[in-house]
Amino acid sequence: MNQPQTLEGWQVWDLVGRLGGQLRIAGRVVTGWDMGAALQLGTALGVDARAMGELLPAIEAVMVRKVNEEIGDQDG
Incomplete structure (x- = not known):
């Protein structure tokens, strides 16, 4: 349902998988x-700049929400 439909989408999705070490954190909250x-x-990997600009912010917003929910669940 949510899988990428274009080459650029797949490239951005691959890039997202490589960003685990690039988190911004404030206290106990991922920002x-x-x-x-x-x-x-992404540029070094040859990912289309326009695709990154369109897709990364939307994916980032979901990632932030889900990671912070998981952190909250672990705190009880």
Whole structure:
């Protein structure tokens, strides 16, 4: 249902999988990715800049919400 439908989408999805170490954290809350690092990595990998600009912010928002929900669940 949510799988990428284009080559660019697949490339961005692959990039997202590589961003685990690029989290911005404030206290115990994840605020997002280091987008500068994300864009540099994507560029180095040959990912289309427009696709990154369109897709990364939306994926980042979902990631932040889900990760923070998991952190909250672990705190009880």
